[in-house]
Amino acid sequence: MPDKQRILIVDDEPQIGRVMRTGLSTHGFDVRVAADGEAGLDLFNDWHPALVITDLSMPNVGGLEFCRRVRLVSEVPIIVLSVKSEESIKVEALDAGADDYVTKPFGMDELLARIRAALRRMSPRAATESSLIEVGDFKVDPEKHKTTVKDREIHLTPKEFELLLFMVQHPGAVLTHHKLLGAVWGGNYTEQTEYLRVFIGQLRKKLETDPANPKYILTEPWIGYRFDPGI
Numbered sequence: 001m002p003d004k005q006r007i008l009i010v011d012d013e014p015q016i017g018r019v020m021r022t023g024l025s026t027h028g029f030d031v032r033v034a035a036d037g038e039a040g041l042d043l044f045n046d047w048h049p050a051l052v053i054t055d056l057s058m059p060n061v062g063g064l065e066f067c068r069r070v071r072l073v074s075e076v077p078i079i080v081l082s083v084k085s086e087e088s089i090k091v092e093a094l095d096a097g098a099d100d101y102v103t104k105p106f107g108m109d110e111l112l113a114r115i116r117a118a119l120r121r122m123s124p125r126a127a128t129e130s131s132l133i134e135v136g137d138f139k140v141d142p143e144k145h146k147t148t149v150k151d152r153e154i155h156l157t158p159k160e161f162e163l164l165l166f167m168v169q170h171p172g173a174v175l176t177h178h179k180l181l182g183a184v185w186g187g188n189y190t191e192q193t194e195y196l197r198v199f200i201g202q203l204r205k206k207l208e209t210d211p212a213n214p215k216y217i218l219t220e221p222w223i224g225y226r227f228d229p230g231i
Contacts, residue, residue, distance in 0.1 A: 004030035005119065008049035010040035010066060011081065012058045016104075020053065023108045024115075037061025041069055049076065051118055053111075056082040056093065064096045071097035077118035077173070081106070087222040091176060094223065099173040117172025133168055136229025137216075140168050149216075154206050159184070163199050164207075167217070167227035176224040200225060 007029045011017045017033040024031045032047060034040035038060040044052065052070065056063035067078055080098040082089065090101045100114050120135070133140045139148045145161050147154045156164065163184050167175065181190045204211040218226045 004028060005051070006030045006032070006047060006049040007115070008040065008044055008047065008052045009033045010037060010052065010054040010058070010063070012036050012055060016055075016081075020111070023111075027112060029115075037063065037066035040066055044070060044074075051077045051079070051115060053079045053081060053115075054098075056080060056084065056089070064093060067093065067097040079111075079114055079118060091178075091223055094174055094176045095178050099170075101174065114172075120171050133165075135168060135171050138168055138229050140165055149207055156203075156206065160199060160203055160206070164203055167225070168229065171227055171229045174220050174224060174226050178224075180224060 005028075007024055009017055009020050009024075009031060011020075011033070012035050014035070017035070021031045021033050032043060032049075034043045036058045037054070040052075040054065041061065054063045054066050058066075061069070063080060063082070067080070070076065070078060077100075078098045079100045079102060080093045081102050081104055082093070083104045085103045093101055099118050102111060102114055131142070133142070137150045139151075140146075142165060145156075145158070147156055147161065147164060163180070166180065166183050177193050177196055178190050180196055181192060185192065185195060200217060201211075204214050204217055207216050208214045216228055216230065218228055220226055
């Protein structure tokens with residue numbers, strides 16, 4: 001029997017922690033709960049979870065600072081929970097290192113879907129840079145700069161390929177404009193959102209059956225994009 005995947009919940013509301021712990025444990029996860037960011041960091045360092053779910057507003061170390069500190073040492077997926085639904089708060093959380101953002105109140109089915117998507121993104125990241133990445137409808141070979149979608153080879157420019165490769169390495173994660181621009185174009189281009197719009201448009205024309213209604217590269221309004229590989 002394989003080990004259960006570990007999920008760390010960091011939330012100062014005991015009732016929410018208990019509900020999530022019960023629900024996730026029922027679905028086969030090994031779950032531990034920390035009551036604030038400081039305790040969460042200690043447990044993270046000792047226990048090494050596969051995924052973290054954290055609230056934003058907490059005593060001692062808040063959710064944003066918690067995300068930043070985890071990102072200093074790990075690429076583990078982080079899902080942020082918050083009653084705040086403003087786009088600016090979402091962007092701040094994602095730029096702090098979160099992979100996804102779920103607004104309270106939420107259903108367990110939605111949370112489980114977000115967890116599955118976040119855990120899937122870690123599979124291709126485990127491959128070396130030169131290894132073939134296979135996820136959903138996509139096969140991407142970084143060494144040969146070759147891309148196929150449903151066994152159809154797609155010809156991409158070097159920059160298109162670099163952008164798609166980064167998205168394929170993070171399936172299901174919300175990728176902010178800032179994160180994508182920094183990863184593909186570098187730190188001097190993090191405000192040049194027009195670059196991103198142009199290249200996303202080009203990728204959609206080559207990858208999507210109907211670029212006007214994309215199913216692979218999805219827009220997260222005012223935040224960025226989410227890559228759905230078709231799993």
